[in-house]
Amino acid sequence: MRVTDSTIEPEKLRDELLDAAAGAYVGFEGWIRNQNEGQAVLRLEYEVYEPLAIKEGEIVIAEAKAKFPILHAQCVHRSGLLEIGECAVWVGVTSAHRDEAFAACRYIIDQVKVRLPIWKKEHYVEGHSGWVNCERCAEHKDARSAKKVAV
Amino acid sequence: MKKNITVRYFAGFREHAGLGEEDLSIDAATASDVYEQLKHRHGSSEPQGHCKVAINDEMADWNSPINDGDTVLLFPPVAGG
Numbered sequence: 001m002r003v004t005d006s007t008i009e010p011e012k013l014r015d016e017l018l019d020a021a022a023g024a025y026v027g028f029e030g031w032i033r034n035q036n037e038g039q040a041v042l043r044l045e046y047e048v049y050e051p052l053a054i055k056e057g058e059i060v061i062a063e064a065k066a067k068f069p070i071l072h073a074q075c076v077h078r079s080g081l082l083e084i085g086e087c088a089v090w091v092g093v094t095s096a097h098r099d100e101a102f103a104a105c106r107y108i109i110d111q112v113k114v115r116l117p118i119w120k121k122e123h124y125v126e127g128h129s130g131w132v133n134c135e136r137c138a139e140h141k142d143a144r145s146a147k148k149v150a151v
Numbered sequence: 152m153k154k155n156i157t158v159r160y161f162a163g164f165r166e167h168a169g170l171g172e173e174d175l176s177i178d179a180a181t182a183s184d185v186y187e188q189l190k191h192r193h194g195s196s197e198p199q200g201h202c203k204v205a206i207n208d209e210m211a212d213w214n215s216p217i218n219d220g221d222t223v224l225l226f227p228p229v230a231g232g
Contacts, residue, residue: 030232046231047161047162049161049224049226051208052205052208052210052224053231055208055210056210077231077232088232089231089232109232112231112232113229113230113231113232114229114231115229116229116231117161117203117205117224117226117229118229118230118231118232119161119162119163119227119229119230119231120230120231121162131162131163131227131230132230133197133201133227133228133230
């Protein structure tokens, strides 16, 4: 798990996962889009509490490796100010076969979005700004909390 | 019994409090008590379950005990990705 304030370059990151035993690579890129909930977005600002984002991200990746028979997995998340179209998050997974690579990639991005201490502030075309509140995610998709409830 | 703790606010909580960190003497047994007693600071009307807490840089539960000297990190609803 890494956090960076520089441009994410998926092609370079993908090379870190190369493995002769891999028959599949699945990559996910999250991009900054120009609208959210009916408002035109100008740019986006990510606040990341890096020590815990990295710690929790490493836990998520370890969970994915335990759940699915994959070879390698990595995740990189941006911090700072991003423009429309920029890559905010990248997840890459390699495995012998495609099914587990898709599943693990999905698991990692879903958990990263609801568990890591990362916040985004949208700056709107009309001039105001606001923190995005993903309470739906927080309520339903956190495997860490769900696990604790089950115990 | 009052405990001396450091509280750190993030994102919207920090903006509402007007500061990122403060040292407090507080009568709190759990992280939940800290959150409830500092509502005037972080300004959140969110249910606690939508927010997260960490103690001394470890993710914690709202019922985690608070000890003298702890640093309590209050996280508003996260929104990565």
